[in-house]
Amino acid sequence: MAVQVAVVDPLPMFRQGVATVLSAAGHDVETPADVLAWVRRGRRQLVLLTLVREPDWDLLERLCDEGGTHAVIAVIGEDDPGEIGARAVRTGARSVLEREVTPGALRRTVEATADGQAVMPAAVASALSSGPRSADAVPEFLSARRLSWLRQLAAGSTVAQLAKRSGYSERAMFRMLQTLYQEMGVSTRIEAIVRAQAEGWLRADAERTGDTARGSRGASG
Known part of the structure; x- marks a missing residue:
């Protein structure tokens, strides 16, 4: 056939x-x-x-x-x-x-x-x-892709580097991050990282997707 x-x-x-x-x-x-x-x-x-x-x-x-x-x-x-x-x-x-x-x-x-x-x-x-790995502590608006962004930012990546790995323009990446920060109730990258770490969201992401950042393969989630 x-x-x-x-x-x-x-x-x-x-x-x-x-x-x-x-x-x-x-x-x-x-x-x-x-x-x-x-x-x-x-x-x-x-x-x-x-x-x-x-x-x-x-x-x-x-x-x-x-x-x-x-x-x-x-x-x-x-x-x-x-x-x-x-x-x-x-x-x-x-x-x-x-x-x-x-x-x-x-x-x-x-x-x-x-x-x-x-x-x-x-x-x-x-x-x-x-079934999915446990990530009960993570709010619904924090998709695997967004958590991957936060993990990469927490590891020291710049917006330009994150945009390149994710396949977006730097301007588009900046806009998406600003939307994410607003939904998190923060204003800046540092505040977002601090809140994510304090809430344990990055640890939940590690349990769900592994310790490797997903942006470079798209298999990031």
């Missing part, structure tokens, strides 16, 4: 490698610049979306909200694959694939997902079965 597949990844060599493997198996592979427009075109479609930066997570949400007959396979790195993969599934991905995968596993995942099955590493299934 031939499947239309879109590959979305920041590295041309990775895209080319995936296209070579899947084309050899008889599938129709493209690397569209606008994957949202691509999914509106037809049927039996799959999107292989690599989650590296925060905008990639935004794109995953939009793809899953789009409706239609397409399904998304989230491609993740090796850093905390269980939790990152579980987050991708909760966001709407049907299957999860580790980036360092063999050609055979790539083909099997694509074909099984196209057939309506959900395929994922054991670590992802385990994380899903155990």
